[in-house]
Amino acid sequence: MAHGPAKGIGRWLFATNHKDIGTMYLWFSFSMFLLGGAFAMIIRAELFAPGMQLIKPEFFNQMTTMHGLIMVFGAIMPSFVGLANWMIPLQIGAPDMALPRMNNLSFWILPFGFALLASTLFMEGGAPNFGWTFYAPLSTTYAPDTVNFFIFGVHIIGASSIMGSINIIATVLNLRAPGMTMMKLPLFVWTWLITAFLLVAVMPVLAGAVTMMLMDINFGTSFFDAAGGGDPVLFQHIFWFFGHPEVYIIILPAFGVISEIIPTFSRKPLFGYSSMVYATSAIAFLSFIVWAHHMFTTGMPIAGELYFMYATMLIAVPTGVKVFNWITTMFKGSLTFETPMLFAIAVVILFTFGGFTGLMLAVAPADIQYHDSYFVVGHFHYVMVAGAVFSMSGAIYYWLPKWSGKMYDETMGKVQFWVAFVGFNIAFIPQHFLGLAGMPRRYADYALQFSDWNMVSSIGAFMYGAAQLMFLYNVVRTIVAGKPTSEEKTWEGAQGLEWTLPTPAPFHTFSTPPEVK
Amino acid sequence: MPINATQKITLKLVVAAIGMFVFAVFLMPPLYDVFCELTGIGGKTKGQYEGAAVAVDVEREIKIQFVATNNGAMPWEFSPLDYQIRVHPGEKTAVEFYAKNPTSRDMVAQAIPNITPNNAAEFFHKTECFCFNKQELKAGEEANMGLVFIVDPKLPASVTTITLSYTLFDVTEATAAEVATTN
Ligand code: HEM
Ligand SMILES: [Cu+2]
Numbered sequence: 001m002a003h004g005p006a007k008g009i010g011r012w013l014f015a016t017n018h019k020d021i022g023t024m025y026l027w028f029s030f031s032m033f034l035l036g037g038a039f040a041m042i043i044r045a046e047l048f049a050p051g052m053q054l055i056k057p058e059f060f061n062q063m064t065t066m067h068g069l070i071m072v073f074g075a076i077m078p079s080f081v082g083l084a085n086w087m088i089p090l091q092i093g094a095p096d097m098a099l100p101r102m103n104n105l106s107f108w109i110l111p112f113g114f115a116l117l118a119s120t121l122f123m124e125g126g127a128p129n130f131g132w133t134f135y136a137p138l139s140t141t142y143a144p145d146t147v148n149f150f151i152f153g154v155h156i157i158g159a160s161s162i163m164g165s166i167n168i169i170a171t172v173l174n175l176r177a178p179g180m181t182m183m184k185l186p187l188f189v190w191t192w193l194i195t196a197f198l199l200v201a202v203m204p205v206l207a208g209a210v211t212m213m214l215m216d217i218n219f220g221t222s223f224f225d226a227a228g229g230g231d232p233v234l235f236q237h238i239f240w241f242f243g244h245p246e247v248y249i250i251i252l253p254a255f256g257v258i259s260e261i262i263p264t265f266s267r268k269p270l271f272g273y274s275s276m277v278y279a280t281s282a283i284a285f286l287s288f289i290v291w292a293h294h295m296f297t298t299g300m301p302i303a304g305e306l307y308f309m310y311a312t313m314l315i316a317v318p319t320g321v322k323v324f325n326w327i328t329t330m331f332k333g334s335l336t337f338e339t340p341m342l343f344a345i346a347v348v349i350l351f352t353f354g355g356f357t358g359l360m361l362a363v364a365p366a367d368i369q370y371h372d373s374y375f376v377v378g379h380f381h382y383v384m385v386a387g388a389v390f391s392m393s394g395a396i397y398y399w400l401p402k403w404s405g406k407m408y409d410e411t412m413g414k415v416q417f418w419v420a421f422v423g424f425n426i427a428f429i430p431q432h433f434l435g436l437a438g439m440p441r442r443y444a445d446y447a448l449q450f451s452d453w454n455m456v457s458s459i460g461a462f463m464y465g466a467a468q469l470m471f472l473y474n475v476v477r478t479i480v481a482g483k484p485t486s487e488e489k490t491w492e493g494a495q496g497l498e499w500t501l502p503t504p505a506p507f508h509t510f511s512t513p514p515e516v517k
Numbered sequence: 518m519p520i521n522a523t524q525k526i527t528l529k530l531v532v533a534a535i536g537m538f539v540f541a542v543f544l545m546p547p548l549y550d551v552f553c554e555l556t557g558i559g560g561k562t563k564g565q566y567e568g569a570a571v572a573v574d575v576e577r578e579i580k581i582q583f584v585a586t587n588n589g590a591m592p593w594e595f596s597p598l599d600y601q602i603r604v605h606p607g608e609k610t611a612v613e614f615y616a617k618n619p620t621s622r623d624m625v626a627q628a629i630p631n632i633t634p635n636n637a638a639e640f641f642h643k644t645e646c647f648c649f650n651k652q653e654l655k656a657g658e659e660a661n662m663g664l665v666f667i668v669d670p671k672l673p674a675s676v677t678t679i680t681l682s683y684t685l686f687d688v689t690e691a692t693a694a695e696v697a698t699t700n
Contacts, residue, residue, distance in 0.1 A: 098523045141589070166530045174522045204534045208541025220691055223546055226629050227588065227686030234549050238541060301556070301635065 005507050013108075016100035017507060018085045019403075021107050025082025026396075028110060030472070032074030033389075035118070037465055039067040044427075044461040047454050050446055060444035061129035062121070068132025069150075072250070073157050074114055076388050080253040081106075081164045083395055084192045086403065088168060090498035090505065091186045093177025093514045098170035106163035113156030120146035131442060133243065136224035136235040140216045147217060151210045158203045165196035165203075172196075177497070179516035183274065186496050190277050191256030194284045198245045198252075201288075205242040209235065233298050240291035248287045250384060251351075252280060254391035255322060258344040260496070261391075261398055262326050265341035266333030267493035272325040279318035279325075286315045296367045305364040312362040316355060323352055338491070339413030343394030346421055347387060354382025357432065372442075375435025381428045393420070393471060400475065401490040405504025406482030412474050420467035426460025565649060566642035566667065573607035574670045581668070584682035585614060591687045592620050593654070598661070606670040613661040614647065614683070618654035625692045626652045628662075628683040637679045640669035651688060 005011045005020065015021050043063050046054050055063070085103065089096055097103050120127040125144035128134065139147060172185070172193045185193075212235075215221040222228025224235045263270045270276065293312040296305060326348050335341070357379040361367050370376060401407050430453035435441075439450045446454065489499045497516070501509055520528070581604055583597035594617040604610050618624050628648040632638040643649075647662035654660060668679070 099527065162534050166527055166534075169530060170523045170526045173526055200530050200534050201537055204537035205541040208538050208545075211538075211542060212546075226684065227627050227688050228691065229629075230546075231549070231553075234546060237549060238545055241541075241545075299635075 014104065015107075016096075016104055018089050018097045018100070018103065019505065019507065021097075021103050022082045022085030022087075023403075024107055025078050025085060028107075029075050029077075029079035029082060032070050032078070032114065034468070034472075036067050036070035036075055037468055039063045039070070040461065041465050043067060044458040046444060047446070048458040049455065050448055050451050052445055055444075057444040058126065058129065061131075061442070062127040064442055065128045065131055065134075066117075066121070069117065069128070070114070071384075072132065072246070073154075073161075076250050076384065076392070077161060078110060079392050080192075080195075080250075080388075081161070081168075083188075083253070083257070083392070083399075084164075084168055087399065087498065088171055088189055088192060089175070090501065090509060091189050091496055092172065092175065092180050093497050093510045093516060094171060094175035095508065095510050095513075097167050098175055099167045102163050103167055106160045106167065109156050110160050113153045113160065116149045116156065117153035120144075120149045123149075133239060134210075134213075135239070136213060136216070136232050140213050140224055143217070148214065151214050154210045155207055158207045161199055162203045165199040168192055168196040169200070177510065177513040177516050183277070184516065186256075187259035187270065187273070187276055188253070188256035191252040191259070191280055194280050195249050195252045198249050198284055198287070202242045202245045202249075205238060206246075209238045209242065212238075233295075236295050236298060237292070240294045241288075243294065244291040245284075245287040247380075247383070248283055250388050252284070254347065254388040255280065257391040257395045257398075258326065258347050261340045261344040261394055262329050262348075263495065264398075264491050264493045265336050265338060265344070266330045267335075268329055268333040269495070270325065271328040271331075272321070275321055276325055279321040282318040283315060286311065286318070290315065293362055293364075293367075296364045297371050309362055309364040313359060316359055319355055323348060323355075338397075338410060339408070339417055340394040340398035342414065342417045342421075343390050343397070346417070347391045347394070350382055350386030350390065350424075354379055354387060357382060370435060372440055373435035374431045374439045374441055377441050378428050378431035378435060381431070385428075386424060390420070390424075393417075396471075396475065398491075399498075400478055401482075401485055402498060402501075402503055402505055404479050404482065405484055405486065406478050407485045407490075408474055408478040408482055412470070412477075416467055416470040416474055419470060420464055423460050423463030423465075423467055427457050427464050428460070430454075430457045430460075565646070566644050571607045571667070571670055573605050575605050577606050577670075578603050579606060579668050579672065579676070580678040581610075582678065582680045583612070583614075584680060586682065586684045588684050588686045591626070591685055593618055593624070593626060593685060594659075595683075595685045604668055606668045606672055609644070609665060609667050611645075611663060611665045613663055615659070615661055616652065616654065616685075617659035618656060621656045622689075623653070623655045624687065624689045626654070627686045627688045628652070629686060631682045631684070633680040633682070634676060636673060637676050640672040640676075641679060641681070642667045642669060648683065651692060 005017065006014070011020065012024060015024065042055065043060065046052070046060055085097065088094070123146050125146050128139070128144070128147060128150045130139040130143060172189055212221070212223040216223050216225055216230070222230035224230050224232050226232065259270055259276060290308060290312045292300060292304065292308045296308070357375070361370055361376065361379055397408060397413055434450055434453050434457070437450065439446055486503050488501065488503055490503065497514060500514065580601065582601050583599065585595045585597055587593060587595055594615070596615055598613045598615060602610070602612065616626070630646070630648050632641055643664065643666045645663060645665040647664060652660070652662060
């Protein structure tokens with residue numbers, strides 16, 4: 001017998017319903033996004049003009065570190081886990097996630113992990129200041145004492161992420177509705193399935209890296225300490241063995257999202273479905289064998305440089321297949337440009353741009369110059385923000401009516417998109433110029449010749465920040481006072497099981513599995 | 518209790534995750550060392566050389582440069598007595614490094630060697646080296662520390678200069694901790 005949610009706070013504390021947990025993940029990640037965003041605003045305010053105006057260099061380093069950590073582990077990753085919780089059962093015709101109690105646990109340990117991490121801001125010694133990549137020995141020998149809080153925070157966040165992935169894999173493999181074969185899975189489900197395998201493979205490596213740091217700092221081992229026979233370069237190998245798959249963990253679910261949105265607003269099925277599945281798998285596989293493209297300046301032998309250069313460039317091939325398929329899906333479609341579609345198209349354009357700068361960085365001899373410059377900062381914001389965050393925004397606009405039974409205001413949505421799009425580009429295009437001109441990353445100050453573009457970049461960043469407050473307003477307003485809608489299909493061209501459900505999606509769905517033909 | 522499909526896959530994935538953790542902590546570091554040793558990448562020199570004496574190749578002369586660096590805030594005075602010498606391959610040569618502990622406390626140091634170019638590392642044999650042991654100097658004490666080496670005549674012809682660099686680390690605390698735990 002279907003029954004509604006429990007009342008009061010208990011509904012959330014003891015939640016096992018995939019929709020409730022998904023909602024909590026989404027709100028939690030959004031609050032982390034605002035926190036990480038606030039740090040970014042502090043960084044850009046300080047860099048608005050040369051010289052030190054607002055903060056001390058030590059605090060600046062804490063801000064860049066915390067911004068990176070919070071955005072990657074607190075904002076982007078949990079937001080996609082939230083989306084997976086909401087959408088995977090709806091898209092494969094399952095009544096819930098396969099492991100509802102573990103689902104509760106994996107969500108509720110997250111706030112503790114981030115509380116540990118953020119509490120260091122108020123401690124003596126300050127927050128981590130060694131960069132989000134926490135290279136040893138900066139993060140071991142020279143770290144502030146609070147580094148242990150960072151380490152345990154990462155352990156908790158990693159455990160959460162592994163549990164979330166196990167849940168997703170078990171759900172997709174075991175709870176598909178009858179007739180929902182693997183090659184009928186919506187692409188969002190496919191990309192998440194592959195992402196989940198990546199997470200299970202590399203999150204433990206990250207846990208291993210911080211554990212070795214913990215041992216070096218507190219128990220006298222010398223994994224990364226040259227004085228005791230260890231090697232700091234080993235740290236970089238281990239970190240990037242996790243780190244490069246990690247960037248695909250961030251982008252693959254985003255690819256899944258826009259592979260849902262583009263066909264809907266093109267009113268055509270996705271072009272090249274099976275090639276999308278194979279391309280995603282190929283990207284996932286290749287992501288394990290290219291990690292040292294982050295280490296071209298560590299003094300690798302020439303054979304290593306050549307291998308990592310060509311292997312990295314190879315990733316552009318399956319990525320190109322995907323971009324080709326998205327564009328071909330739009331080709332001769334009857335396109336309309338509602339807010340989710342605007343975000344999806346922006347992702348295709350801007351992500352491709354970021355892919356190209358990635359290719360430039362992959363050229364080993366050129367990277368000697370680009371490495372650790374603002375060019376790299378420009379590159380990864382094009383792929384992570386314009387790739388992952390933009391598609392997340394699109395996903396919320398796309399599915400929010402189904403979740404809440406309320407329609408967002410299309411004009412407000414479009415205005416928010418354009419402010420975000422313009423702000424983003426003003427913020428990050430100039431960073432490429434700065435990097436090529438020689439401005440290094442992670443410094444609190446810069447030489448005078450970099451002043452103009454830094455000012456432009458800061459203005460764009462403030463604009464992009466404002467767009468996120470507009471986004472918050474749009475979402476809250478939709479939920480509180482949006483125009484009620486009960487249409488099953490919010491979007492005329494939408495395909496897929498989630499659009500066969502009533503709107504708003506009831507608390508329990510697919511208690512009897514649907515028949516998939 | 519029979520286990521269902523979900524429990525089975527969960528179990529497998531948990532085992533896989535633990536396996537990856539073990540791989541990272543217990544396998545990657547030794548694999549990395551083996552890899553560096555086999556390929557000579559990283560310029561790490563080998564331990565004590567115990568090979569037989571070889572014929573001296575008087576036709577060839579190799580320039581050997583010595584670099585001495587203090588790591589971080591290491592306060593010792595540390596330098597080679599000769600910054601540059603010329604040797605014939607196969608010739609046994611002894612040189613010395615000077616070290617002084619100018620502080621008012623007893624200290625222990627460890628020197629970590631590194632060879633440039635990388636591909637010379639496996640042809641640079643040390644029969645004696647202060648870097649094989651920790652160096653202890655009392656407050657204000659100074660010492661000359663010895664190094665005896667042979668350049669292998671099989672050194673690739675492209676190498677005409679070898680730079681041997683030592684970085685001196687302060688391991689006083691770590692050594693004290695070790696003594697405390699072994700006692
Ligand atoms: C065609 C695809 C891509 C190529 C060829 C590529 C290549 C590279 C290279 C060579 C670097 C190292 C630059 C340096 O440090 O000197 C780099 C950095 C980076 N890339 Fe990419 N990349 C690609 C896609 C992505 C994607 C999809 C993401 C994430 C969603 C990403 C995130 C990053 C990040 C975060 C860094 C900087 C890490 C740091 O040092 O803090 N990249 N990329
Ligand atoms: Cu990478």
